[in-house]
Amino acid sequence: MRIAVVGTGYVGLVTGTCFAEVGIDVTCIDVDVKKIENLKNGILPIYEPGLEEMVARNSQKERLSFSTDLPSSIQGCDAAFIAVGTPPGEDGSADLKYVLAVARSIGQNMNDYIVVVTKSTVPVGTANKVRQAIAEELEARGVDIPFDVASNPEFLKEGAAIEDFLKPDRIVVGVASTRAEEVMKKLYKPFLMNGHPLIFMDVPSAEMTKYAANSMLATKISFMNDIANLCEIMGADVNMVRKGIGSDARIGNRFIYPGIGYGGSCFPKDVKALIRTASENGYEMKVLKSVEEVNDNQKMVLYNKVNNYFNGDLAGKTFAIWGLSFKPKTDDMREAPSLVIIEKLLAQGAKVRAYDPVAIKEAAHTLGDTIEYGKDEYETLIDADALLLVTEWPEFRSPNFNVVSKLMKDKVIFDGRNIYDPAEMNEKGFTYYGIGTKQQMSQQLDATI
Ligand SMILES: NC(=O)c1ccc[n+]([C@@H]2O[C@H](COP(=O)([O-])OP(=O)(O)OC[C@H]3O[C@@H](n4cnc5c(N)ncnc54)[C@H](O)[C@@H]3O)[C@@H](O)[C@H]2O)c1
Numbered sequence: 332m333r334i335a336v337v338g339t340g341y342v343g344l345v346t347g348t349c350f351a352e353v354g355i356d357v358t359c360i361d362v363d364v365k366k367i368e369n370l371k372n373g374i375l376p377i378y379e380p381g382l383e384e385m386v387a388r389n390s391q392k393e394r395l396s397f398s399t400d401l402p403s404s405i406q407g408c409d410a411a412f413i414a415v416g417t418p419p420g421e422d423g424s425a426d427l428k429y430v431l432a433v434a435r436s437i438g439q440n441m442n443d444y445i446v447v448v449t450k451s452t453v454p455v456g457t458a459n460k461v462r463q464a465i466a467e468e469l470e471a472r473g474v475d476i477p478f479d480v481a482s483n484p485e486f487l488k489e490g491a492a493i494e495d496f497l498k499p500d501r502i503v504v505g506v507a508s509t510r511a512e513e514v515m516k517k518l519y520k521p522f523l524m525n526g527h528p529l530i531f532m533d534v535p536s537a538e539m540t541k542y543a544a545n546s547m548l549a550t551k552i553s554f555m556n557d558i559a560n561l562c563e564i565m566g567a568d569v570n571m572v573r574k575g576i577g578s579d580a581r582i583g584n585r586f587i588y589p590g591i592g593y594g595g596s597c598f599p600k601d602v603k604a605l606i607r608t609a610s611e612n613g614y615e616m617k618v619l620k621s622v623e624e625v626n627d628n629q630k631m632v633l634y635n636k637v638n639n640y641f642n643g644d645l646a647g648k649t650f651a652i653w654g655l656s657f658k659p660k661t662d663d664m665r666e667a668p669s670l671v672i673i674e675k676l677l678a679q680g681a682k683v684r685a686y687d688p689v690a691i692k693e694a695a696h697t698l699g700d701t702i703e704y705g706k707d708e709y710e711t712l713i714d715a716d717a718l719l720l721v722t723e724w725p726e727f728r729s730p731n732f733n734v735v736s737k738l739m740k741d742k743v744i745f746d747g748r749n750i751y752d753p754a755e756m757n758e759k760g761f762t763y764y765g766i767g768t769k770q771q772m773s774q775q776l777d778a779t780i
């Protein structure tokens with residue numbers, strides 16, 4: 332089989348490469364000439380574990396190629412996947428201009444039956460707009476070529492994208508014809524070896540499934556952040572509470588880790604877009620509005636703890652930041668909580684020295700030289716007044732605390748991801764603040780007695 336994947340970002344590149352890996356001929360298309368030139372030379376635009384090797388292997392086997400030329404690349408394809416960005420517009424709704432531009436371009440150039448698949452996250456009704464855009468272009472050409480539009484939302488997580496794509500919990504496909512269903516069944520057959528279900532449904536339900544999934548996960552996180560904040564007030568330990576509730580299979584132990592708010596290119600934008608879709612249709616998503624509000628506040632929690640500890644006097648102090656990307660194993664800085672925290676610290680006249688294993692280059696696009704960058708995590712600590720653990724990269728989990736304490740001016744750690752054991756930190760002579768941990772409460776009580 333042969334497919335084109337239009338949009339070669341986090342989703343398009345992973346999608347194209349994984350289809351090539353199972354033996355399908357794939358052309359990845361992008362309008363970004365530099366990106367395509369680099370990919371032809373094996374240089375990837377993003378960091379995603381394992382992807383570089385997989386791109387190289389499949390390029391060499393000539394199953395994976397890269398092009399800026401959509402008109403010729405879609406000829407002879409069974410399907411064209413649209414995987415371009417759908418960023419939030421001013422009003423929070425998903426901006427469909429890139430998706431519809433690709434649809435028009437397909438309509439202007441297709442010469443044979445093709446299934447056009449929306450892989451981008453798009454609101455209910457988008458497939459109809461895609462269908463209409465293609466039909467208008469065919470009409471303008473005065474040709475009558477059959478085509479189908481299918482919805483195939485993507486559920487991969489950055490940092491684990493290949494594993495998620497090759498071994499998905501499920502594949503959701505919305506179709507409106509048996510012909511499109513047959514093409515999609517054939518394409519995804521190699522991924523179903525491990526018994527993962529391929530769930531066919533109508534197109535609007537598939538489009539809605541993506542938003543419902545992300546919104547449910549964001550809701551779990553905001554709920555746990557609320558519980559964590561209450562634990563702090565009440566003298567409970569959210570780590571214990573998390574284990575206590577997570578062992579109930581109805582709740583599950585994934586996506587209930589409190590922290591400094593969810594970030595990334597998906598949860599914030601998709602929650603916003605679903606709220607907007609509802610309001611445009613006369614319905615209010617009350618739960619999701621609170622999820623968003625809790626998340627906005629949570630991004631300030633670590634900064635507030637720092638500010639309280641130093642009695643609001645941050646000017647001239649130096650803060651070491653470990654981790655910049657919105658989560659480990661990616662260089663993606665979109666909606667990263669680190670940006671909010673750093674902006675607040677800088678506004679108070681503090682100095683920031685940060686280290687991230689892969690995201691420094693990406694972070695520097697936004698932060699420039701407003702902060703210093705350490706060559707490793709230890710260098711950030713020299714004469715630092717405090718350490719803020721922002722992203723839970725594996726290499727930050729068990730540092731040499733003797734070295735840490737020697738380098739720092741003041742031995743205080745603000746752990747935004749609860750990766751350290753509060754009791755152990757206190758034993759090692761650190762003042763430790765986690766998110767909703769009991770240790771912190773007893774320290775606060777001690778301080779007020
Ligand atoms: N990033 C994720 O983890 C993830 C996971 C699931 C779903 N999604 C969804 O997938 C979509 C893509 O997200 P992403 O993170 O991969 O975006 P991205 O910004 O990394 O990549 C989008 C790519 O599309 C290209 N593009 C834009 N217009 C084009 C056009 N007309 N023709 C060809 N290429 C064009 C851009 O140059 C860019 O390379 C979004 O709707 C997103 O919500 C993202």
Ligand SMILES: O=c1ccn([C@@H]2O[C@H](COP(=O)(O)OP(=O)(O)O[C@H]3O[C@H](CO)[C@@H](O)[C@H](O)[C@H]3O)[C@@H](O)[C@H]2O)c(=O)[nH]1
Nearest residue numbers: 485486487488489552586587588590593594595597657658
């Ligand atoms: O228990 C948890 C789990 C995650 N997070 C935060 O939530 C955000 C998102 O994390 P994650 O979901 O792992 O990464 P994404 O790559 O954004 O993936 C989400 O968004 C993608 C784009 O839509 C979907 O495809 C995925 O299924 C969905 O998990 C990050 O800031 C995490 O730090 C928490 O705070 N606590």
